[in-house]
Amino acid sequence: MLTKDVIKTMSDETLVPLGFVSEGKKVRIVSIIGGSRIRNRIIEMGLRKGIDVTIIKNSFGPVIIAIGQTRFALGRGISAKILTRLINGKVNK
Amino acid sequence: MTIKTKNIKDISDGSKISINIALIGNPNTGKSTLFNALTGLKQKIGNWPGVTVEKKEGKRSFNNFELSITDLPGTYSLSASSLDEQIARDFIVHDTPEIVVQIVDASNLERNLYLTSMIKELGARVIIALNMMDLLEKDGSSIDVQKLSKELHIPIIPMIANKKIGVDDLENAIEAVYQEDQKPMGIRYSKEVEETLSKIQNMLATIPSIPTNFKLRWLAIQILQNSTEIPTLLKRWNVKDTVIGELTSFGKEDYEAEIIDSKYEYISKVTSKVWKKGETKLTRSDLIDKVVTHKWLGIPIFLLIMWGSFQFVFAISVPFMELIDMLFGWLAGLLVDNIQIEWLGSLLGDGIVGGVGSVLIFVPPIFTMFFILSILEDSGYLARAAFVMDKLMVKFGLHGHSFIPMLLGFGCNVPAIMSTRALKDKKDRMITILINPFMSCGARMPVFILFAGLFFGASAGTVIFALYVLGIAVAILTAVLLRKTFFKGKSAPFIMELPTYHSPKLKAATIAMWDKGKMYLKKAGTIILIGVVFVWFLAAMPFGGVEYGGPDTWLAAVGTFFEPIFKPLGFDWRIVVALIVGFIAKELVIGSLGTIVGGGESEEGIKSAILADGGFYALNSLSLMVFTLLYVPCAAVVGVMKKETGSWRWTIFSIVYSTVIAWLFAFAVFQIGSLMGFGL
Numbered sequence A: 001m002l003t004k005d006v007i008k009t010m011s012d013e014t015l016v017p018l019g020f021v022s023e024g025k026k027v028r029i030v031s032i033i034g035g036s037r038i039r040n041r042i043i044e045m046g047l048r049k050g051i052d053v054t055i056i057k058n059s060f061g062p063v064i065i066a067i068g069q070t071r072f073a074l075g076r077g078i079s080a081k082i083l084t085r086l087i088n089g090k091v092n093k
Numbered sequence B: 001m002t003i004k005t006k007n008i009k010d011i012s013d014g015s016k017i018s019i020n021i022a023l024i025g026n027p028n029t030g031k032s033t034l035f036n037a038l039t040g041l042k043q044k045i046g047n048w049p050g051v052t053v054e055k056k057e058g059k060r061s062f063n064n065f066e067l068s069i070t071d072l073p074g075t076y077s078l079s080a081s082s083l084d085e086q087i088a089r090d091f092i093v094h095d096t097p098e099i100v101v102q103i104v105d106a107s108n109l110e111r112n113l114y115l116t117s118m119i120k121e122l123g124a125r126v127i128i129a130l131n132m133m134d135l136l137e138k139d140g141s142s143i144d145v146q147k148l149s150k151e152l153h154i155p156i157i158p159m160i161a162n163k164k165i166g167v168d169d170l171e172n173a174i175e176a177v178y179q180e181d182q183k184p185m186g187i188r189y190s191k192e193v194e195e196t197l198s199k200i201q202n203m204l205a206t207i208p209s210i211p212t213n214f215k216l217r218w219l220a221i222q223i224l225q226n227s228t229e230i231p232t233l234l235k236r237w238n239v240k241d242t243v244i245g246e247l248t249s250f251g252k253e254d255y256e257a258e259i260i261d262s263k264y265e266y267i268s269k270v271t272s273k274v275w276k277k278g279e280t281k282l283t284r285s286d287l288i289d290k291v292v293t294h295k296w297l298g299i300p301i302f303l304l305i306m307w308g309s310f311q312f313v314f315a316i317s318v319p320f321m322e323l324i325d326m327l328f329g330w331l332a333g334l335l336v337d338n339i340q341i342e343w344l345g346s347l348l349g350d351g352i353v354g355g356v357g358s359v360l361i362f363v364p365p366i367f368t369m370f371f372i373l374s375i376l377e378d379s380g381y382l383a384r385a386a387f388v389m390d391k392l393m394v395k396f397g398l399h400g401h402s403f404i405p406m407l408l409g410f411g412c413n414v415p416a417i418m419s420t421r422a423l424k425d426k427k428d429r430m431i432t433i434l435i436n437p438f439m440s441c442g443a444r445m446p447v448f449i450l451f452a453g454l455f456f457g458a459s460a461g462t463v464i465f466a467l468y469v470l471g472i473a474v475a476i477l478t479a480v481l482l483r484k485t486f487f488k489g490k491s492a493p494f495i496m497e498l499p500t501y502h503s504p505k506l507k508a509a510t511i512a513m514w515d516k517g518k519m520y521l522k523k524a525g526t527i528i529l530i531g532v533v534f535v536w537f538l539a540a541m542p543f544g545g546v547e548y549g550g551p552d553t554w555l556a557a558v559g560t561f562f563e564p565i566f567k568p569l570g571f572d573w574r575i576v577v578a579l580i581v582g583f584i585a586k587e588l589v590i591g592s593l594g595t596i597v598g599g600g601e602s603e604e605g606i607k608s609a610i611l612a613d614g615g616f617y618a619l620n621s622l623s624l625m626v627f628t629l630l631y632v633p634c635a636a637v638v639g640v641m642k643k644e645t646g647s648w649r650w651t652i653f654s655i656v657y658s659t660v661i662a663w664l665f666a667f668a669v670f671q672i673g674s675l676m677g678f679g680l
């Protein structure tokens, strides 16, 4: 579903779907696209706009991300729908 | 109803005040651990989200209070996107417990408080059990508990539930909270939302049939965000269709997002004052994950763990089994020889000791298996297995989450099928339920251990491992088939929290092993006992004259009637009988064979009896193992299948399908084996 909001964000080059961020990078969630039902459930799990996420693993199969001490595994499909922006490109180790 | 402290102290006639308490919280935060600490019961605990999928009640009394405490499945919100979450939501909404204790993971404060905000909207009195305080400081975070409590108007009890730290404080808080009303949280929505909410609320206020314990504001919010269950709820209260239509027309999808945002906004504002966030650091868990979920190593490591487990089970239990086998063989002989009344001696010797005894021999491997499974569940690896398998499972039309019920099936298919309640998509769930019986449960293991041990010597462990893998393969093929036919569509997105690894605790694993193993012992003393006595009876009838277990008995009549169907699989009538009785419970396959073949003719147990018999050899025992692996696990699974699918059609489908599959595979094994010269 391409809402106005999404199209606006898509034209901004610095936005990267979570599934394309490489390991060790830290990003901030900017928006979540997709049907409202799924989107709302993800937000309720704590993955929401403005939250900082560190990519722990992204090579094969699902992506592992860290929010504080919490770790999530996100399937390929869903991690393509979470749009993020790099935070100062610093590798966080 | 409010009671003042003075009044409570005055009650001296011993009458207790009973309070209903619900334990709710995000998955894997320690609800069941706290429940066990409070009630002394033994709810299952595991280090992965979705362990508890059914509510469970327990009691605790202190001072003048009798608490009735309910442990609930974990949930992120009250939106109920899966069946287990719905069970938690319905309990909180409809059973209106007097106090809701929310277990909050201290290291994930914001998200946990989101759930709090929903519970508070219901008008519930809440106590927060701030659990896992021991893990809080790990990344340098800290929480000003007193200040947070003031901000939220909710008592907060810091706890370490698995060490029972904080339980007394929780009791005191329950006593205090019971006596006073709580202020609501200070969440305000946008002007538009608030105005619409009061419009809806005014309309609701004119409907007398809405129970008084329902907070109208909560109802209004549900209506506003288009909650799917609202129309049903209103109908239940006999609200007119026109009114329902009018009410639901206020709902808009966008409102839900806005309401969620406002809640989070408020929570962030509060937590920013009291919560010092730590830095996200690479932890030991992350390093383990890099290896365990590695692109190339992930699946081999999983298979290695499985293979190692079976080798371990086998190696540890063989000597104990020999011992028990000898003991029962000796006992059976003793009974048959020394009891004067011939039929009684045979009943006790052949039937009970021969039958139940052959089942009890397998206590060591079954207990070891449960022990290993508990360790896997407690370590946190289970969620990783789901992760590793995700890529593969997606190819087969499911996703990683469905692999957890599959693995649990190695213990027992009944709880495994129930654990599918955590799946979000109905079709995913149906498929995952229907393929579960192919995952080989503990009760099938005796058949494998006995026959693989007798006829495959040193490679017995590998044969057993291969059987388990065959079970997985058939399950997966079935999933593909079902996805392509009856359950077309895409699976729900895969999102799962990965718990931090714990080093498994031997004591906890031993307790868990005993809890599950107890069921096996109990079954041996009940259903298996009845089953083998029944088999013994048929094997001894008609009365007088016939050779026990011989070709002229009633049992043989039944067996030979069905024998033609099973002849191409290499089974004689005795195996046929054992398989038929095994429909009730898989232990009865061995139990019946023990009764029929391993009777108390000599001072030898079932093993030597089978070896001496001549009717069993490598190839037909392999096809017997394959058949046992694949056909209906037991009557209990049929029951839970009906309950969880809600459909007799699918239950019957499962019975027929698995039996046909079992026959085909056993047929292939036996015929191909015979062609290759492995026959008798």
Ligand SMILES: Nc1nc2c(ncn2[C@@H]2O[C@H](COP(=O)(O)OP(=O)(O)OP(=O)(O)O)[C@@H](O)[C@H]2O)c(=O)[nH]1
Residues within 6 Å of the ligand: B025, B026, B027, B028, B029, B030, B031, B032, B033, B034, B044, B045, B046, B047, B048, B049, B050, B051, B052, B053, B072, B073, B074, B075, B131, B132, B133, B134, B135, B159, B160, B161, B162, B163, B378, B502
């Ligand atoms: N470090 C630490 N671990 C805890 C604490 N309380 C519970 N645990 C562990 O956390 C894990 C989850 O515990 P459970 O009681 O099964 O959690 P639950 O909330 O019932 O989980 P679900 O039923 O899946 O929602 C287990 O491994 C517990 O041993 C605690 O205070 N500190």
Ligand SMILES: [Mg+2]
Residues within 6 Å of the ligand: B031, B032, B033, B044, B045, B051, B052, B072, B073, B074
């Ligand atoms: Mg639980």
